[in-house]
Amino acid sequence: MTYIKPKFRHPALPKNDLGYTKTVYEGSLSTLCAGCGHDSISAAIVQSCYELALEPHRIAKLSGIGCSSKTPAYFLSQSHGFNSVHGRMPSVATGASLANKDLIYFGVSGDGDTASIGMGQFVHVVRRNLNMVYIVMNNGCYGLTKGQDSATADEGSKSKAGSVNLFHAIDLPSLALELGATFVAQSFSGDKAQLIPLIKAAINHPGFALINVISPCVTFNNNPGSTKAYDYVREHIEATATVDFIPLQEEISADYAAGSSKNIEMHDGSSLVLNKLATNWNPQDRMSAMNAMQQAKLDGEILTGLIYIEPETTDLHSLIQTSDTPLNTLDESLLCPGAAALEALNEEFR
């Protein structure tokens, strides 16, 4: 970790379709520990937004409290950010989305922030199908308070101090599937090649998109015996498929072996190309996705990649029929019924 972020940029840095270099999508210097998985996820978010050529100011990034929730300061400095209170990011994101349906909402949370204090809000934001990307930076421990087990720590996983976790882990992707989530993915902070297309697909998904990212805590949970350590995750990772995200404008040029690939057309016409499919798994069948998660668990594997997708889905705004114009742009002329209507109401109360 360098103390001062260099401002010098190579003049020939490549630019995206908006004419922005990747630096436009970066944030301030991370204050997380060197080697923290969360920084890799931040970098993947930067890369995804850059490659998709998103207007940074049309993105809002929200978080709760914890190491993970600090990261919105470390990417997309041209976007408004909101570091709210512990476990309550989903409600703030819901309100923000209700106010302006036209922005892209990034929610960043951790395993404590989502699976413990924030469990109530997490399950409800899933069931409301809020149109947002919800990234859990999952390291199985509480980093900011020095390494206590979290609710996603696996039963039997050993902490740095040597104690063994006694309790079942909460499996967020399986829970989201059960709750009816329409986009569920799992990834690993050390696998950018997989994470970036998943983030891109999640952004394009017109409903709630969960990406649970195993993100090792180098300081408190990277020891032998921990199931969230880099080495352990690398040894036990099993992908559902490789993932390519093809934006609307581009043609699919890759050549995939017949029978082992799947092309999922997304809501806006872009595509998700899956290659080397796991057997007995269909990403558009909830039951098979749930089975795949359970089977991986039985096999002691960490299943990553796209788990489930429902490309056509009805988000909260559509469900409650809010106006196509963002509510935060409406003024008196549309909002206030006026004096004559009020006098008519007075008459009803006489």
Add this chain to the structure above:
Amino acid sequence: MSVNNLINNFVVRFANVNGTGSASANYLFAKAVFRMGIFATPKNIFPSNIQGLPTWYDVRVSEKGYLGRREGVDMMVSVNPQSMANDIKSVKTGGYFLYDSTKDLPEAYIREDINYIGVPLMEMCIREYSDPRQRQLFKNIIYIGALAALMNIEFDVLEQLFKEQFAGKEKLIAPNVKAVQLGMDYIKANYAYPLPIRLERRNLIGDKILIDGNSACGLGAVYGGATVAAWYPITPSTSVVEAYAEYAKKYRVDPKTGKNNFAIVQAEDELAAIGMVIGANWNGARSFTATSGPGVSLMNEFLGLAYFAEIPTLLIDVQRSGPSTGMPTRTQQSDITLAAYASHGDTKHVLVFPSTPKECFDLTADSLDLAEHLQTPIIMLTDLDLGMNDHISDPFVWDDNRKYNRGKVLHAEDLEKMSRFGRYLDVDKDGVTYRTYPGTHPTKGSFFTRGTSRDEYAVYTEDSGAYVQNMERLQLKWNTAKKLVPAPILYQEKNKSKIGFVFFGTTLFAAEESMDMLAENNIAIDAIRLRAFPFNHQVEEFISSHETIVVIEQNRDAQMRSLLINELNCNPSKIKSILNYDGMPITADMIVHQFNNL
């Protein structure tokens, strides 16, 4: 008491079983009095129960226009055997007890000093109606008919009320009118009528309206431009958002697209409700929630965030009796301390205290402006009595030239002209800084909102100087708020008394009446009705210019008195308390009695 004093001046109490449709019949009585041009104050005294427990409904009729509750029942309409023994005891000497005489009253229930009027309600219902639910519902209407004969309610008025109530369901008008007729006929055949306590048409009401405070708040939120409502159901606040939904559906659906210019989300709990409100306001939509004390307790953490991160928020707290679950269907003014200093650290919040439905409407709309002007939570404290009971109120007024005050918001063109935007930079030296909505400008105006300490440019810092400077600016904003909050109402034009009453909210009705009662005994009282916290200079001057201050409030711990002592430079020993916290609205008699014992 002479007979004349009983005309348009009495209390009727209905004793019913909860869940039998009695409240709407009893409301019919109150509305009929109102339609006859006379002041009527209904109070629904209901249990925390859906069906089966005793419930009461008081209607005070007052020629003089007193709208507070009054103890002492002149006419008891008793249709609940569970509570009958006590109901008989509560009738004033010389008063009347109307009961269902299908069964004889037990000997023990006979008092020599009151008058009994038996009407065989159940027997008449069984004879006239075959459907069990109709038998129950029309029993209520038959006793209204009996009262119509006994107390001179105009038949035409009742008939008209049925026509309005059942517009679109005209089939229901005739059986209701018939039930009234049955009751009237029975009285006319069996009793001398009308009674000395009775109604006489007047023209006292003018253009006033009869409405509950929660409906007025919901309507005020529609008029004030709230587009996002997030809430969690809790008595007695539930009908605020229900009213908002009703009026939003009426006025805010785009006729072309059929889509809504509003969003309502029933949240999973109060924490999520206030979180959504904060998220929406952060993103530039006017948003509010309504709850009661237990909800405010849950919302504390978020209120601290909204205070420190400076996000407009409107929270309507319809207070009920605490602590804990307390008496959830009884009134109190006991969330003052909680609301004023909600959340940890040095937090304090702007409070507003409406007293009438008109003020509920006005202050809801005004608070949406004020919240955005000050970029802070505004907590409106009403109570169950104001929120759920109908009150006679001045009509609602709106000025079509009124523009919403969206506060200090920079748009793309403003940002274009600036070199560097500082979210917490006090440009105008009033403590209120400029904000931007997300998505405004491609390269300028973005900032990071956080509950952690930050500098003037919203950059995280643990620098002591920057922290202190920010806290002092928030204090400056607090002082700015004093000039913007609703001013108190002073009652001291005529008198220059050494005694000053201080009251707020629904205590208004009993307090004004008590001042008249004391004036009749040549005790002049000055008074101030508080409408907001922080207290402005008028409050400070009123306290300092009177030898004795009496704070009248509806809680045990004299919370407003504590707040005055805490916030103002005044001598606590001269500040006395008159308190009522039994869950029932305070009365003028209580105030006079406690005043005489001070």
